[in-house]
Amino acid sequence: MTLVIGSFTIGLILSILSIGVFISFRILHFCDITVDGSITLGASVAAVLLVQGHSPLAATLAATAAGALAGFVTGVLHTRFRIQEILSGILVMTALYSVNLRVMGRSNVPLLDTRDIAAPLGGILSVMAGDGEALMLAGWRVPIHDVAMLLTAFMMTAAVAFMLHRFLLTQFGTAMRATGENPQMIRAQGIDNRNMLIFGLACSNGLVGMAGALLAQYQGFADVQMGIGMIVWGLASIIIGEALVGKAGPGFAIVGAMMGTVLFRLLVAIALRWGLDPNDLKMVTALFVFAALVLPRYGKDLGRKLMGGRRHA
Amino acid sequence: MLKIRNLCKTFFAGTPNQVNALRDIDLDIEEGCFAAIIGTNGSGKSTLLNAVAGAFQVDEGVIELDGVDIARQPEYQRARQVGRVFQNPFAGTAAGMSIAENIALAMRRGRRQGLRRAVGSKVREEIQSRVRTLDMGLEDRLDNAIGTLSGGQRQALTLLMATWRRPKLLLLDEHTAALDPKSAGQVAALTKEIIQRENLTALMVTHSMEQAVQLSDHIVMMHKGQIIEQYGAECKASVRVADLLNAFDRVRRRELLDPDVADLLARQYA
Ligand SMILES: Nc1ncnc2c1ncn2[C@@H]1O[C@H](COP(=O)(O)OP(=O)(O)OP(=O)(O)O)[C@@H](O)[C@H]1O
Ligand SMILES: [Mg+2]
Numbered sequence: 001m002t003l004v005i006g007s008f009t010i011g012l013i014l015s016i017l018s019i020g021v022f023i024s025f026r027i028l029h030f031c032d033i034t035v036d037g038s039i040t041l042g043a044s045v046a047a048v049l050l051v052q053g054h055s056p057l058a059a060t061l062a063a064t065a066a067g068a069l070a071g072f073v074t075g076v077l078h079t080r081f082r083i084q085e086i087l088s089g090i091l092v093m094t095a096l097y098s099v100n101l102r103v104m105g106r107s108n109v110p111l112l113d114t115r116d117i118a119a120p121l122g123g124i125l126s127v128m129a130g131d132g133e134a135l136m137l138a139g140w141r142v143p144i145h146d147v148a149m150l151l152t153a154f155m156m157t158a159a160v161a162f163m164l165h166r167f168l169l170t171q172f173g174t175a176m177r178a179t180g181e182n183p184q185m186i187r188a189q190g191i192d193n194r195n196m197l198i199f200g201l202a203c204s205n206g207l208v209g210m211a212g213a214l215l216a217q218y219q220g221f222a223d224v225q226m227g228i229g230m231i232v233w234g235l236a237s238i239i240i241g242e243a244l245v246g247k248a249g250p251g252f253a254i255v256g257a258m259m260g261t262v263l264f265r266l267l268v269a270i271a272l273r274w275g276l277d278p279n280d281l282k283m284v285t286a287l288f289v290f291a292a293l294v295l296p297r298y299g300k301d302l303g304r305k306l307m308g309g310r311r312h313a
Numbered sequence: 314m315l316k317i318r319n320l321c322k323t324f325f326a327g328t329p330n331q332v333n334a335l336r337d338i339d340l341d342i343e344e345g346c347f348a349a350i351i352g353t354n355g356s357g358k359s360t361l362l363n364a365v366a367g368a369f370q371v372d373e374g375v376i377e378l379d380g381v382d383i384a385r386q387p388e389y390q391r392a393r394q395v396g397r398v399f400q401n402p403f404a405g406t407a408a409g410m411s412i413a414e415n416i417a418l419a420m421r422r423g424r425r426q427g428l429r430r431a432v433g434s435k436v437r438e439e440i441q442s443r444v445r446t447l448d449m450g451l452e453d454r455l456d457n458a459i460g461t462l463s464g465g466q467r468q469a470l471t472l473l474m475a476t477w478r479r480p481k482l483l484l485l486d487e488h489t490a491a492l493d494p495k496s497a498g499q500v501a502a503l504t505k506e507i508i509q510r511e512n513l514t515a516l517m518v519t520h521s522m523e524q525a526v527q528l529s530d531h532i533v534m535m536h537k538g539q540i541i542e543q544y545g546a547e548c549k550a551s552v553r554v555a556d557l558l559n560a561f562d563r564v565r566r567r568e569l570l571d572p573d574v575a576d577l578l579a580r581q582y583a
Contacts, residue, residue: 171429178407178418182406184404190424191389
């Protein structure tokens with residue numbers, strides 16, 4: 001039970017990351033590797049602020065802002081200094097490694113005895129549960145704090161998803177979507193596509209930073225290594241989500257990204273339980289994304305061959 | 314209205330691949346004039362339109378629109394006064410977004426994009442009634458992705474979008490060239506109708522001399538980055554396709570002559 005709750009919680013927290021990656025990868029059509037650095041940036045900023053005794057909410061918001069700043073820099077590198085998109089992301093990600101070490105002052109900040117963002121809800125729950133330490137859920141004893149964290153993660157993810165969906169349907173949001181689809185068209189509508197891209201990358205990495213802050217609070221530490229491979233994780237989740245719910249409109253895509261993340265986390269937990277070596281996890285994830293990107297193409301070719309179509313004759 | 318002076322653009326300057334795409338172009342287009350640009354492949358027609366639209370910075374020259382030099386403005390800023398339809402039917406719209414969303418963007422061309430809903434009920438009604446006038450049955454498919462439409466339908470919508478807020482100048486770059494004859498005819502007719510109704514100033518590149526003769530008030534003929542012939546309003550009425558072909562022939566003959574003349578000069582002065 002703890003395993004399930006834990007996977008769900010991490011899944012929900014990482015949903016915010018996936019939604020961020022969804023903005024850059026699917027909406028802006030920009031493959032943004034900054035993510036690996038900005039999630040750690042969010043975690044470090046939040047951890048340091050929490051240790052200094054700031055409120056969890058303030059720490060999380062500061063982490064979001066820090067992530068947004070990282071995305072802003074990537075966007076500026078790409079649009080103003082004409083650096084290729086992947087390279088812009090790599091530069092910022094690499095620089096962030098040092099920034100994160102500077103922010104934390106060392107490679108790892110543990111969060112002992114600090115309040116986290118789930119504390120208020122935990123307080124309410126324990127009052128409702130008669131001041132206990134644990135709740136009984138379906139016959140299992142579950143620590144109240146875990147339940148509170150799960151619910152908090154869920155509410156934040158839902159709020160982010162809801163707000164993003166609303167935003168994408170506004171005038172500004174449609175302009176952002178069109179920027180990713182056809183920059184030429186958006187310029188012809190009198191909108192500066194470069195600034196739009198910078199703004200979108202800032203939003204994207206802001207959410208990633210927020211996910212980092214929540215992750216640090218959940219795991220109880222921030223670590224300079226924690227971001228490695230996160231972009232691939234996000235992509236995997238988006239791809240699973242698209243397989244689950246399709247791509248019909250931004251609403252579906254956002255919900256899909258959330259579902260994909262949680263499902264992927266559950267699969268990982270099960271795989272680890274069955275004896276997958278944690279060291280192999282990133283390899284397996286990369287292979288998964290590779291397969292998910294390539295298989296549909298072969299599937300189509302195969303289908304075409306079976307139908308007797310010869311478009312590439 | 315549109316006043317172009319000494320416009321020059323060289324691509325790959327100083328390399329063996331140097332292309333003098335625009336050489337010292339002077340052009341005046343009156344308010345409300347519909348000008349057609351014709352010329353051989355690679356003569357610089359698209360480059361001229363792109364220069365006016367701001368797709369790149371020109372090397373030299375003045376582009377005055379309504380008395381303001383826009384030659385140094387970025388493309389998106391010029392787009393507030395300049396509407397465009399491209400040759401490629403995919404270029405003017407965002408394929409994955411709905412018809413309504415695409416048009417809603419064009420309705421706010423040059424205005425601030427705020428945090429209101431892009432397609433509210435009022436906007437939707439307005440879109441519906443204007444799209445109905447196209448008579449293509451699209452008014453019932455406003456929520457379909459624009460990428461699911463045919464090239465002709467997309468081009469008609471792009472034209473509608475480019476002229477939704479009356480542009481000071483409309484640029485059309487062979488916007489019917491990629492369409493089948495029937496759709497091309499429809500879009501050409503729509504172009505004429507909109508330009509007449511709104512009394513727009515327009516610059517249209519076309520390879521069809523018939524289109525040029527029938528639709529426009531002013532014909533500009535380009536060759537190798539220069540304007541070689543113009544038929545303004547006064548003589549345009551009497552111009553026929555045959556005259557244009559003759560003009561092209563003259564150019565061609567002059568070209569054939571060129572190497573010989575060069576040879577002669579070389580021998581004389583060597
Ligand atoms: N962006 C560019 N970079 C380099 N060269 C270019 C560019 N755009 C145009 N050219 C060159 O400038 C010349 C004029 O091209 P342009 O596209 O204006 O011709 P056009 O008159 O529109 O021809 P067509 O009828 O084939 O469309 C060509 O030699 C072309 O190769
Ligand atoms: Mg051309």
